[in-house]
Amino acid sequence: MIPRPPPRDGSLGFLYLPPFRVQGYSVAGEATTINIPEMDVCFDMGMAPRSALAAKFCALSHGHMDHVGGLAYWCSQRNFQGMGPGTIVCDARIESDVRGMMDGFQSLERQKTPYELIPLEHEQEIQIKNNIMLRAFHTEHTAPSVGYVIIEKRTKLKEHLVGLPQEKLRDMKQSGEEIVNHLEVPLLAYTGDTLPGAHLLRDDVRKAQVIISECTFFEPDHKERAKIGMHMHVDDLVEWLKLVECEHMVVVHLSRRTHLGQARKQLVQQAGKELASKVHFLMDHRNNRLRYEEQAQAAHKLEESLNN
Ligand SMILES: [Zn+2]
Numbered sequence: 145m146i147p148r149p150p151p152r153d154g155s156l157g158f159l160y161l162p163p164f165r166v167q168g169y170s171v172a173g174e175a176t177t178i179n180i181p182e183m184d185v186c187f188d189m190g191m192a193p194r195s196a197l198a199a200k201f202c203a204l205s206h207g208h209m210d211h212v213g214g215l216a217y218w219c220s221q222r223n224f225q226g227m228g229p230g231t232i233v234c235d236a237r238i239e240s241d242v243r244g245m246m247d248g249f250q251s252l253e254r255q256k257t258p259y260e261l262i263p264l265e266h267e268q269e270i271q272i273k274n275n276i277m278l279r280a281f282h283t284e285h286t287a288p289s290v291g292y293v294i295i296e297k298r299t300k301l302k303e304h305l306v307g308l309p310q311e312k313l314r315d316m317k318q319s320g321e322e323i324v325n326h327l328e329v330p331l332l333a334y335t336g337d338t339l340p341g342a343h344l345l346r347d348d349v350r351k352a353q354v355i356i357s358e359c360t361f362f363e364p365d366h367k368e369r370a371k372i373g374m375h376m377h378v379d380d381l382v383e384w385l386k387l388v389e390c391e392h393m394v395v396v397h398l399s400r401r402t403h404l405g406q407a408r409k410q411l412v413q414q415a416g417k418e419l420a421s422k423v424h425f426l427m428d429h430r431n432n433r434l435r436y437e438e439q440a441q442a443a444h445k446l447e448e449s450l451n452n
């Protein structure tokens with residue numbers, strides 16, 4: 145007998161929720177890193193997989209090791225690969241701690257890894273793409289914590305002006321009249337590690353197309369543990385699921401001992417089939433692969449029918 149090779153864990157979860165890819169790794173207490181390539185944002189950096197290097201921004205939900213363990217390495221690898229300094233976005237309350245950690249590496253390494261740091265207050269936002277903003281909001285956890293929403297800002301011509309000739313509209317605009325309404329379309333929300341509460345019922349979270357949420361505990365007798373660790377329990381998730389308008393909810397941060405099949409069963413039992421069908425587990429490799437294969441097949445069929 146020869147020794148067995150190590151288990152092949154650590155492979156990344158992947159979901160295609162058009163137009164977004166949600167990819168990364170998330171196991172409670174071990175590591176959480178969730179990359180949205182279309183938005184150039186990676187939420188948290190518990191570890192730094194190669195595919196997360198291309199993200200321009202790393203938005204931290206809080207300072208627990210399973211969410212920041214790969215942060216310095218991410219900055220260093222981006223620099224090493226010639227991708228320019230990474231931009232860290234964080235809760236203003238932990239700005240000096242993040243700097244302190246990066247300073248620690250600088251003194252250890254006797255060299256400086258470049259990075260940008262943007263601290264955000266509650267409700268503050270930054271532009272991450274044309275007309276697309278990243279907004280932070282406070283959540284409730286055992287350390288200072290924030291969630292994020294990605295918002296598209298759109299303008300729409302005021303209804304009573306629709307049909308007017310372009311020149312007329314231009315004149316009105318030049319004379320200082322507001323001719324458009326400003327709309328906010330919440331695209332994606334990431335809530336980090338948090339207790340349930342009013343912050344999950346904000347309009348920009350409730351109406352986001354995709355919500356990425358933690359749910360650390362699924363067992364009925366783990367409600368107390370969820371409360372102590374200030375995490376979500378499946379009971380909280382189900383109550384919340386009834387109140388949100390998202391097309392998809394991606395559940396992350398399950399404990400390693402949670403059995404995915406069991407968790408899914410429980411969710412269906414408590415939320416009903418229809419609501420539960422909105423929910424995806426990021427680390428459910430098997431089901432997510434099947435789902436992706438179906439998407440690929442449907443896309444292929446559509447292409448063929450368009451070519452004929
Ligand atoms: Zn965590």
Ligand SMILES: [Zn+2]
Nearest residue numbers: 206208285337
């Ligand atoms: Zn935490």
